Amino acid sequence: MPELPEVETVRRGLEPVMHGATIINADQNRPDLRFPFSENFVARIKDCKITDIKRRSKYLIFVLDNDLTIISHLGMSGSFRIVKENSEDQPGDFAHEKSKDGKHDHFVFHLDKNGHRAKVIYNDPRRFGFMLLVPLNELDEHAYFKDLGPEPTGNGVSSEYLAQKLQTKSAPMKSVLLDQRIIAGLGNIYVCEALWRARISPERKASTLVTKGGKPSAKLSSLTTHIHDVIGDAIRAGGSTLNDHIQTDGKMGYFQHQFNAYGQEGERCQHENCKGVIARITQSGRSSFYCPKCQT
DNA sequence: CCTTGAACCTGGGCGC
DNA sequence: TGCGCCCAGGTTCAAG
Numbered sequence: 001m002p003e004l005p006e007v008e009t010v011r012r013g014l015e016p017v018m019h020g021a022t023i024i025n026a027d028q029n030r031p032d033l034r035f036p037f038s039e040n041f042v043a044r045i046k047d048c049k050i051t052d053i054k055r056r057s058k059y060l061i062f063v064l065d066n067d068l069t070i071i072s073h074l075g076m077s078g079s080f081r082i083v084k085e086n087s088e089d090q091p092g093d094f095a096h097e098k099s100k101d102g103k104h105d106h107f108v109f110h111l112d113k114n115g116h117r118a119k120v121i122y123n124d125p126r127r128f129g130f131m132l133l134v135p136l137n138e139l140d141e142h143a144y145f146k147d148l149g150p151e152p153t154g155n156g157v158s159s160e161y162l163a164q165k166l167q168t169k170s171a172p173m174k175s176v177l178l179d180q181r182i183i184a185g186l187g188n189i190y191v192c193e194a195l196w197r198a199r200i201s202p203e204r205k206a207s208t209l210v211t212k213g214g215k216p217s218a219k220l221s222s223l224t225t226h227i228h229d230v231i232g233d234a235i236r237a238g239g240s241t242l243n244d245h246i247q248t249d250g251k252m253g254y255f256q257h258q259f260n261a262y263g264q265e266g267e268r269c270q271h272e273n274c275k276g277v278i279a280r281i282t283q284s285g286r287s288s289f290y291c292p293k294c295q296t
Numbered sequence: 297c298c299t300t301g302a303a304c305c306t307g308g309g310c311g312c
Numbered sequence: 313t314g315c316g317c318c319c320a321g322g323t324t325c326a327a328g
Contacts, residue, residue: 003321034304034323058322076322077306104306126305128322171299180323187321262321284300287319 002058002074004152004185005231009238010080011055017082018062018120021113022049029106033124034075038133044068045133050111057148057184067136071144075128085117107131148184152231157183159216159224166206167214174202174283183227189262190230192289196261197226199271201295202281202288233257261289269294 002010026042038044045064052063062070072078107122122131134142149165150156165182176182177191186194195202200209200219209220216224237257260270261278269276269291276293 006321073322075305076320124305125307126320128304169298175299178322189321285302 002076002078003187003190003234004055004058005190005234005238007058007060007074007185008055008235010074011053011060013082014060014080014120015053017084017113017118018050018109018111019053020050021111021118022047023064023109024112024117025110027108027110029108033106033127034073034130037131041131041133045070056145057151057180058187059144061139063136068133069136069139071130071132071134071139071142072122073129075124075126075130077126078122078124078129081121081123083119083121085119147181149180149182150184152183152185152227153235157224157227159221162220162224163210163214163216166220167210169206171206172203172283173200173206173209174286174288176206177227178286185231186227188286189259190227190234192262193230193259194223194227195295196271196290197230198223199295201292202283202290204296261291264289 023045025046028037028042031037044066045068048064048066048068050062051065052061054061054063058073060072060074062072064070102121102123104123104125104127105121106124106127109120111118111120122129139145150161162182166176169176173195174191177186177194178188180186192202198219200223209217209223211217234257264278265280267278269278271291271294274291274294276291278289279292281288281290
């Protein structure tokens with residue numbers, strides 16, 4: 001389920017239970033996810049304290065006090081849930097989850113924080129996610145991180161930055177915005193939403209949003225603002241679903257979020273005075289949803 | 297370099 | 313109730 005806002009939502013949900021906790025044990029329930037777990041995975045994290053939980057793009061990074069980090073990616077279907085020792089893991093608590101039978105609970109952290117025990121359970125039906133041990137001082141140069149572009153939450157993604165990146169690109173905007181080297185953390189949903197807000201067609205060639213002088217066009221400046229806004233809105237929407245800190249699941253963030261384009265095929269375009277209807281097209285194997293009338 | 301398509305895997309939804 | 317088909321939030325690799 002995870003694009004950047006969902007991963008950030010998960011991070012915030014895990015933070016109060018995991019930050020400062022000791023991994024007193026762990027269950028690795030199968031040899032691999034997307035690829036095999038690191039050698040002696042459980043032994044290398046056992047008895048370590050979690051000193052920080054960070055996020056970069058769609059990756060979670062658990063920093064341990066032995067100078068190792070656990071890089072965790074949720075793939076398409078990964079989720080974490082927290083079970084506190086004193087509370088019961090009643091099936092009813094997870095009635096909305098098909099995973100409640102534990103069939104795809106592939107990894108379990110057993111934690112102790114100041115005498116409070118909790119389990120943090122990683123569930124991933126499709127197993128596109130993974131966990132990997134990487135020394136802290138090798139993180140920045142690691143293959144997963146070294147080519148990543150700036151986070152869309154910060155001022156690294158400016159209209160000038162995008163103009164410079166897009167001016168040589170003939171590829172459609174859809175694929176350029178999905179390119180993690182240009183912006184880190186956008187996925188199919190929020191690319192569709194940002195393009196809808198900025199009224200840019202997903203098929204528009206990227207370089208046509210840059211002036212001959214290499215400056216951002218008005219539409220590109222608008223897109224920059226909308227990327228920041230849509231990601232910010234989604235993080236706020238996701239965060240508000242986690243106030244009980246029992247269920248940590250990015251799906252809830254998506255679930256409560258109202259989309260204007262993504263998944264809205266056949267619906268009226270919600271832009272004021274637009275009589276268009278949201279269409280679905282396929283671009284490089286993925287669905288794009290947009291309004292052909294006002295997104296140009 | 298760039299772009300596309302397939303692959304990884306399971307499950308849900310739909311039509312018949 | 314079941315079968316077959318299509319679809320799904322991501323990433324990576326091979327091939328054109």
